[in-house]
Amino acid sequence: MAIEAQRMQAEESSKSTSPASGDAVSPSVEGSAVAVKSESEAVVRLDDVSVYYGSFRAVRDVTMPINKNEITAMIGPSGCGKSTVLRSINRMNDLIPTARVEGLVSYMGIDLYGEDVDPVEVRRRIGMVFQKPNPFPKSIRDNITYGPRIAGIAKNEWDDLVEQSLRSAAIWDEVKDRLDDSALGLSGGQQQRLCIARAVATKPDVLLMDEPCSALDPIATGRIEDLMQELKNDYSIMIVTHNMQQAARVSDRCGFFTTELDSQSDRRTGQLVEFDETEKIFSNPSDERTENYVTGRFG
Amino acid sequence: MAIAQPLLDKKTSERVKSQLETGGFNLAEGAFKWALIGTLVFALLVLTVLVYDVVVDGFPVFSDRLDTFMANPSRTRADETGIFQGLRGTFWIGVFVILLTFPIGIAAAIYLEEYATDNWLTRTININIRNLAGVPSVVYGILGLTIFVGILKGVYGDVALSRGNTTTAGGLTLAALALPVVIITSAEAIRAVPSSLREAAYGVGATKWEVIKSHILPYAAPGILTGTLLSLARALGEAAPLILVGAVQGKLGPRTGFFELQQLGEKFTAMPIVITDMAKQPGSEWQPVTAAAIVVLLLVVLTFNAAAVILRNRFERKRQG
Numbered sequence: 001m002a003i004e005a006q007r008m009q010a011e012e013s014s015k016s017t018s019p020a021s022g023d024a025v026s027p028s029v030e031g032s033a034v035a036v037k038s039e040s041e042a043v044v045r046l047d048d049v050s051v052y053y054g055s056f057r058a059v060r061d062v063t064m065p066i067n068k069n070e071i072t073a074m075i076g077p078s079g080c081g082k083s084t085v086l087r088s089i090n091r092m093n094d095l096i097p098t099a100r101v102e103g104l105v106s107y108m109g110i111d112l113y114g115e116d117v118d119p120v121e122v123r124r125r126i127g128m129v130f131q132k133p134n135p136f137p138k139s140i141r142d143n144i145t146y147g148p149r150i151a152g153i154a155k156n157e158w159d160d161l162v163e164q165s166l167r168s169a170a171i172w173d174e175v176k177d178r179l180d181d182s183a184l185g186l187s188g189g190q191q192q193r194l195c196i197a198r199a200v201a202t203k204p205d206v207l208l209m210d211e212p213c214s215a216l217d218p219i220a221t222g223r224i225e226d227l228m229q230e231l232k233n234d235y236s237i238m239i240v241t242h243n244m245q246q247a248a249r250v251s252d253r254c255g256f257f258t259t260e261l262d263s264q265s266d267r268r269t270g271q272l273v274e275f276d277e278t279e280k281i282f283s284n285p286s287d288e289r290t291e292n293y294v295t296g297r298f299g
Numbered sequence: 300m301a302i303a304q305p306l307l308d309k310k311t312s313e314r315v316k317s318q319l320e321t322g323g324f325n326l327a328e329g330a331f332k333w334a335l336i337g338t339l340v341f342a343l344l345v346l347t348v349l350v351y352d353v354v355v356d357g358f359p360v361f362s363d364r365l366d367t368f369m370a371n372p373s374r375t376r377a378d379e380t381g382i383f384q385g386l387r388g389t390f391w392i393g394v395f396v397i398l399l400t401f402p403i404g405i406a407a408a409i410y411l412e413e414y415a416t417d418n419w420l421t422r423t424i425n426i427n428i429r430n431l432a433g434v435p436s437v438v439y440g441i442l443g444l445t446i447f448v449g450i451l452k453g454v455y456g457d458v459a460l461s462r463g464n465t466t467t468a469g470g471l472t473l474a475a476l477a478l479p480v481v482i483i484t485s486a487e488a489i490r491a492v493p494s495s496l497r498e499a500a501y502g503v504g505a506t507k508w509e510v511i512k513s514h515i516l517p518y519a520a521p522g523i524l525t526g527t528l529l530s531l532a533r534a535l536g537e538a539a540p541l542i543l544v545g546a547v548q549g550k551l552g553p554r555t556g557f558f559e560l561q562q563l564g565e566k567f568t569a570m571p572i573v574i575t576d577m578a579k580q581p582g583s584e585w586q587p588v589t590a591a592a593i594v595v596l597l598l599v600v601l602t603f604n605a606a607a608v609i610l611r612n613r614f615e616r617k618r619q620g
Contacts, residue, residue, distance in 0.1 A: 124504035134495035137618050147503035
């Protein structure tokens, strides 16, 4: 567990450099935690990140954080690279042979594309929920236990983990009597909550959500949005959404992406136009393009 | 609000009605459907007549002397001859195909689909595997003769009367023949695994091997199984390559028992060879014997095909959770 050690180190160093612990008057641990929180500590940082598919630059120069215990949203028109950026954070883009990431993607201060970083370990700490609910064609229980099992968690902890994960995804009461039934028998909204439970079961720090509600009806969407508000107490969440209202409702911070014609390749490349607190993005954006988009004049 | 007011006048309504009600019959549509049914019936009819004819011809042999027919070696008299050696050879060839082709073929498919990077070498290999699947079986016979028979010459030494034309050479040749089809069908089954399933598994921190083992292979299992069992059935029905490799046509002593490993180093024959040989004999008394042998080979092959279907259905039900 190379990351574990590095993370500890990062936490150590962040503590020692945080203003509270440097302050001789209040050296208590609680004090430092509060100070860090009010500063909204970034769990993940993207610095000048560009993602290429072969020679095509799909998205360029993205700089934004995922703050601890916040929901960070990415909005923008189709094809502007939101999902691409999201997938570069837990190295899902590694699965596409031609994909390449430039710039720095860091988690707890560690370069996630560093030479010794194991993408498998990264994905355990940065979980993902996909656009279409994709439960394994197995029982509900097996869906939850698969991640912990391959992570080497002891069998006697599985039952607790199943209940805990399903509860935190607000689906326990609906499925507790049929844990051994196929997950494919659940409704779309239930399947998506099961997928959230599955992602939570590996105890990640960060949850990435790629348009998690796009295949769901408004009621199921509402439940997932409520769920996200609860989840952010324990996790840091980044969500990609096409739905501006959703971003406005659920997120604390928001990045607006758009596409621009790349002079080099003559193809449209995505870029981050503006990143700010959600309230500001929707009420008083500093960029005209953002304003046009959020007011519905374009996109 | 005049809700009850008719939307259109009567004349327009009549016209729309005549346009909508075409009587539900479309000539081109109907002709196409019946043409399809016709070809299907024709194909099935030919097959049924053939099978019926063979079964009727061979029936006397099964009713009169099933035991000696199955247990006897080939003899010069039609009422004494049997298919023991043919069955034995076909059994051992099947063992070779199952033990060699299935693991090697599936492993190759996994490598090509999951590990190999997409470059000219991989593409060349892929194209050539496809070509190999279309190579006439006689060519595999020549391959078997030059390579396997050549290598095996002397390996079994004093055990064999053979000059390398052993069961092993025949088994290896047909294993090579079945290999490309197994690789292609397995690769196609693996490619058909939805990417959402892979992503789900990678997303919870599975390694590549864990994804393949726990998700891709179980999902692809029905397709892989069907392909492998059908290729086995095909290999068991091949005669041409075995003739080149040197399967014995005509008399061959029983020497070893059905399941004795010693047979691997012995001269051999197989069901398709036995059938060809019987069919070549003069005299009408050989006709029922030949038909009976054909029925036995058909049963063996159909058993594997049926197994493929049953296993496929079972795995597919399991896939539903």
